Amino acid sequence: MVLTAKHRSAVRLAHVDEQAVRLGLQPGLGLADARARVPGLDVRAADPEADAAFLDRLCDWAQRYTPLAGRRIGTSSVDLEFPYPEDFTLVLDIAGCAHLFGGEEALAADMAQRLERQGMTVVIAIASTIGAAHALAAFGRGGRLQAGEERRALAGLPMAALRLDAMTVDALARVGLKRIGDLMDGPRAPLTARFGRTPLIQLDRALGLADEAFSPRLPVAPYCAERRFFEPIARQEDVRAVALSLIGALAERLEAAGEGALRLRLSLWRVDGALAHVEAGLSRPSREATVMQDILCRRLDSLAEDFDAGYGFDCVTVAVTEASRRDAEVLSLAGADTALELTRFVDRVGARIGRGRVRRLKFYASHIPERASRAVPAHVAEEGSFPASDVLPGDPPERPIRLFAQPELVEAMASVPDGPPLRFRWRRVTHEVKRAEGPERIAGEWWRQEAPTRDYFRVEDAEGRRFWMFREGLFQVETTHPRWFVHGLFA
Template identity: 50%
Template sequence: MHASSPQRMLSLWLNRFLTDRIARSRESSLSLPLQGKDKEVVVAGKRGTADVLVAVDAAAESLGLSPGLGLAQARAMHPAIDVVPEDAEADAALLEKIADWCLRYTPLVACDGRDGLLLDIGGCAHLYGGEDALVADLSTRLEAAGFAFSIAIAGTIGAAWAAARFGNPGRYAGGEERTLLSPLPLLALRITPATAASLARVGLKRIGDIIDLPRAPLTARFGADLMRQLDRALGREHEPLTPRLPVAPYVAEQRFAEPIAREEDVLAVTERLAARLQTALERRGDGARRLELTLFRTDGAVRRIAAGTSRPLRDPQEIRALFVERLAALADAFDPGFGFDMARLAVLTAEQCPPEQIGIGGASDAAEIGRMVDHLSARLGSGRVRRLIARDSHIPELAAVAAPAQAVRDDDGWATFRRHRADADLAPRPLRLLAQPEPIEAIAEVPDGPPLRFVWRRAHHQIVAAEGPERIEGVWWSEHGGHRSGNPARDYFRVEDKNGLRFWLFRAGLYRELMPGMPAPAWYVHGTCA
């Protein structure tokens, strides 16, 4: 959609962002507009070894204070000013929240420095009734939140940025970049102050002064970045926007004339949005593997709820069921405030979902298991619902690994493992396998034979029956094979004591391979049998 539409960039400059954040933090409610202040507020920070003013509010600016002024000089001029230390982390966190809130207009949102945002609204402004209506809605919300701002829309990032910060904020049609940029200072090209000062020394102070000059001498003297920024601002060279968040391949959204707050309404909207996504997914033969529901509150807060699946999904009712579990897991974290005025359902990850033959009896066992895994993962968290998958190793404790159940494909390796066991006629494995073998004290009648008795966890066991040995050894080229790796061959025995308890024991090492200075073979218990 965006590729076929003309590029329309919106530059939002929060020109008193640092002091507005401080004023908002002092209000009892973050959604209330700014109220009167007793003192002029300035933000101070370190620049090199000097303390300077980083930002000033409107009242401080009216006293003649400006960013870059030394803090000592500012206090000498006006001792009563309210000096607040710079807090870059708090500024960045608030800007990220505003960027999240601006996702209601377009998914293509990028942070621009420490006090601005860039939005690619090409192809989506009509959803708000046009660019003027979109700007009006954005302006109303920013004013209600207590921010000073400047907004400009143009056909390039550079032109919109220059108009918002150095020119007349407004809306400029594509092709008007030259007229817009010519009277503006060279700093509007986003070049360094040092480059702008060098240009000023030779009488070049405005963008119009260099537009028609020969390019080669300017590039040789002032660097290639000057011409690159000019070309980007004029639209001669494409400048892509790098959004903060990856753009989802499938998105459906709905705005509400009246905010919704009940969980039942949120779930009903989720099912309707999923039904709209179903058509697009079926058209391409895809299914959703990871979804995200974004809810925009009327006060600007954004709630994101993500859910994963163990198999590609399209069914709206199954998608709704996932979010039923997610909302139940959130409990108090799901705070609608004064309600949500917009909802967006996005498929973050999609996979091929070929048609399936459904039997008369209904869904297959695999589908039912996948549905159960999805519900448990949504309620408990995907990291807490795990499944064992087979690994290519003969060492028992390395032959399987636990992974999130939703990430396991249909081929988990166990079918191959069962075929290998049948072909090799291996003895049954114990019902319970210890995470790591535990050492025991054992006495055997012959060095390579089964033990007659052993002590495990301070309990004595007299063996009355034994089967084995079954030799298991790691492959020689791996770190788990051979004496030199510290993992000698193992001889496993299935034994039963006089109380009827059955164990899976092994001896690590062979007496015939024992060399001078080497430790003697040791006995371990690795599991218990039924």
């Protein structure tokens, strides 16, 4: 079986399985050639996005071993010949984690067993540099390297194991440098002059002579607590109970550090390898276990319908993904009681129906009506105020209480050039205008885009319903057929 991908308008093999290799097929071969060689070939199209998504999921799954798990380890090396991501390597930084699993070898064995149970073929290599581990995993047979053994272990591997692009590998091969060992003892200056710095930098990195940065896929949570089970747990109540006790542990550590949690993430590892995250946010840093438990439980409840435990979870972690210094000021404010209650309300309802749905109104200095008021999520909104209305006492309001996000087009009869509407039809009902006031002329903001001038009228129909209407465009200046809209409703 082979997977194909389109490359420069030719369909080529992207990946081949073991049997295909035995038949002499290689990635990069044209599909027509391959078909000619092996008539009964099983051909499927490659799906790079699905592969990448799968690797991301696998990478998150690998966080059960260490918080530092990442994917992209290629340097600038882009395979120019065939730009299909060949990068199927996960990198885990297990420094300081291995002893939790009974040593590095036990960790590797555990991981291999779990992944093979999920139907994957994996090669695991452990080394003290990323380069060496990658070379061993991708081109060797995996295994574990002690520090200092890199030179010997890498010498026999092909040059491509240094994560060089195909052009460089070809160029090196043409002058007889085929194995990594060929680079190790040669003079460095001529190599750099001819092939650039990359080959030697990659070599130094693999040998531990140069540093290599590595970025984990998910940022490392500052606080994290986890629990593993020999027997997987499946009931929602159990999950909740475990989460609560983990939060209790986190709360103590937050207390000791004088910090408060802003975002929480509950991660559930299912036995069959699936991983579920439940995230919840707080609008003020908090370290009270009860508050955090409350928020997370509400979030869990709202997901109750999609809760799929399958064969159960064998590992549960709760992480504080965002923490900040707990603001001591908050507690000393005079109105702290209401402020605290508000915070709680925002967090609870936000956890339940979505944080973006709890909002505060913000004034924005614009004379375009729909821009003057904005709804901002409450957990990020700062306290602000609207300018006082400058209407004289006893005068009716100038702005409607409700505004349509999209002004609604109406059929209107009006006097030209700039009289108020006399009659209009809105939502299939005809309204006779009895009282009108206007126009209030609002021109478009010239520094944005050209928008027609609007003439706003406050009108009242025969039944006493009050509308905020505008005519779009100046008659005979901007348009010959001005359109009328209902933009808002007065009480």
